[in-house]
Amino acid sequence: MNEVPLTAVKALTFDVFGTVVDWRTSVASELRATLGAKGYELDWYRLADEWRSQYQPALESVRSGQRPWVTLDVLHLENLGTLLEQHSISGLSDAELEELSHAWWRLDPWPDTVDGLTRLKERFIIATLSNGNIALMVNLAKHGGLPWDAILGAEISHSYKEQPQTYLHSAEALGLRPDEVALVAAHNGDLLAAAACGFRTAFVSRPTEHGSNQTTDLEAEHDFDVVATSLTDLAQQLGC
Amino acid sequence: MNEVPLTAVKALTFDVFGTVVDWRTSVASELRATLGAKGYELDWYRLADEWRSQYQPALESVRSGQRPWVTLDVLHLENLGTLLEQHSISGLSDAELEELSHAWWRLDPWPDTVDGLTRLKERFIIATLSNGNIALMVNLAKHGGLPWDAILGAEISHSYKEQPQTYLHSAEALGLRPDEVALVAAHNGDLLAAAACGFRTAFVSRPTEHGSNQTTDLEAEHDFDVVATSLTDLAQQLGC
Numbered sequence: 001m002n003e004v005p006l007t008a009v010k011a012l013t014f015d016v017f018g019t020v021v022d023w024r025t026s027v028a029s030e031l032r033a034t035l036g037a038k039g040y041e042l043d044w045y046r047l048a049d050e051w052r053s054q055y056q057p058a059l060e061s062v063r064s065g066q067r068p069w070v071t072l073d074v075l076h077l078e079n080l081g082t083l084l085e086q087h088s089i090s091g092l093s094d095a096e097l098e099e100l101s102h103a104w105w106r107l108d109p110w111p112d113t114v115d116g117l118t119r120l121k122e123r124f125i126i127a128t129l130s131n132g133n134i135a136l137m138v139n140l141a142k143h144g145g146l147p148w149d150a151i152l153g154a155e156i157s158h159s160y161k162e163q164p165q166t167y168l169h170s171a172e173a174l175g176l177r178p179d180e181v182a183l184v185a186a187h188n189g190d191l192l193a194a195a196a197c198g199f200r201t202a203f204v205s206r207p208t209e210h211g212s213n214q215t216t217d218l219e220a221e222h223d224f225d226v227v228a229t230s231l232t233d234l235a236q237q238l239g240c
Numbered sequence: 241m242n243e244v245p246l247t248a249v250k251a252l253t254f255d256v257f258g259t260v261v262d263w264r265t266s267v268a269s270e271l272r273a274t275l276g277a278k279g280y281e282l283d284w285y286r287l288a289d290e291w292r293s294q295y296q297p298a299l300e301s302v303r304s305g306q307r308p309w310v311t312l313d314v315l316h317l318e319n320l321g322t323l324l325e326q327h328s329i330s331g332l333s334d335a336e337l338e339e340l341s342h343a344w345w346r347l348d349p350w351p352d353t354v355d356g357l358t359r360l361k362e363r364f365i366i367a368t369l370s371n372g373n374i375a376l377m378v379n380l381a382k383h384g385g386l387p388w389d390a391i392l393g394a395e396i397s398h399s400y401k402e403q404p405q406t407y408l409h410s411a412e413a414l415g416l417r418p419d420e421v422a423l424v425a426a427h428n429g430d431l432l433a434a435a436a437c438g439f440r441t442a443f444v445s446r447p448t449e450h451g452s453n454q455t456t457d458l459e460a461e462h463d464f465d466v467v468a469t470s471l472t473d474l475a476q477q478l479g480c
Contacts, residue, residue: 135415138390150378150391175375
């Protein structure tokens with residue numbers, strides 16, 4: 001725990017998938033709408049989980065240098081192709097595949113998100129620090145009414161969390177030192193990586209991000225600057 | 241004039257200095273506040289104009305490849321040093337110089353700006369397409385209440401208008417084709433350069449950007465898609 005209060009930071013940056021938006025429910029719903037209409041009957045939550053499970057391996061192929069940096073939109077589309085092949089699902093046109101891959105542009109915020117961000121924005125610069133690319137983040141903001149001041153993260157750094165440059169370049173883009181910026185996230189690993197770069201940290205618990213049987217990130221496992229149960233709780237704790 | 245109506249675009253991108261904010265009045269006021277307090281008496285508007293007149297040559301040193309890409313914040317600080325030296329103004333600490341260079345972070349919007357942008361945002365993605373860097377644009381937005389969806393332009397492309405990649409990379413970052421994006425600007429040259437990249441165009445007249453004796457960009461000199469007298473007029477014309 002840092003001696004300086006977290007309210008001294010100038011910017012709050014946010015992990016988005018899981019922390020700000022409920023990707024699992026939204027993606028399951030999009031899969032059901034598109035594939036259900038074509039006659040498929042599947043466990044849509046499980047399908048959403050399987051799509052998401054390809055996320056880290058895909059990012060790793062970029063982080064490791066195995067392939068040049070590409071946007072998350074590209075990776076989501078590729079991974080969707082793999083997912084559908086694994087389930088022998090066919091008959092979608094290229095346009096339908098792209099549209100379905102944009103399910104990640106239409107994720108609903110958690111119920112406390114918009115109120116919390118709106119309150120925090122009064123006092124702090126609020127920005128995304130996500131692996132999502134700018135187009136994805138902008139469309140997500142339009143969909144959910146997320147009042148970001150800036151879209152930072154992967155695309156402006158051409159790197160992916162938890163690579164240090166993703167955090168460091170985001171602070172630099174704001175003209176701030178790392179210790180003038182906090183990361184808000186529902187994931188212990190993300191916060192640890194940010195802290196290692198000098199960021200301040202706020203853990204927000206999202207115990208149903210992965211469904212009711214979630215086993216990971218149920219609570220803060222380290223000495224973060226603030227631990228909150230929602231973004232409105234965070235706003236409250238920061239005096240907003 | 242394109243046959244497809246401008247309302248078909250998905251994003252409006254904006255030149256900022258002069259189009260969205262009144263840099264001249266604001267910078268003159270900041271110069272007066274800082275240097276006046278130190279006993280200097282000068283024509284503050286003229287000083288603001290001189291500072292601004294170093295802008296294009298500084299950008300050209302980057303565009304030409306003479307020096308690597310640096311942010312406009314860096315160029316504003318360098319140019320301030322030159323300006324003060326030319327006027328034999330001394331006695332400012334490094335911190336005071338940096339603070340004064342951030343006059344460009346605190347430019348007031350034109351009276352129609354916030355209303356116009358707020359209305360346009362209901363229907364379109366609205367983003368900056370400015371030579372200003374992200375920190376500058378974010379602070380400007382906080383200062384004036386500018387409700388951008390995204391900060392695009394120079395920093396994400398590491399180029400400066402009117403280089404084509406500044407426009408093209410901004411459209412690409414939104415996941416859009418150039419003809420799905422319009423540039424809104426008070427400057428004929430900027431709009432011509434955007435149009436050459438395939439952008440749609442909206443001219444907004446700002447006949448006092450350079451003061452009451454302004455001689456340039458008083459009106460649209462080419463066949464742009466829309467010609468407006470303010471951002472609220474633009475909103476009106478686009479049905480917002």
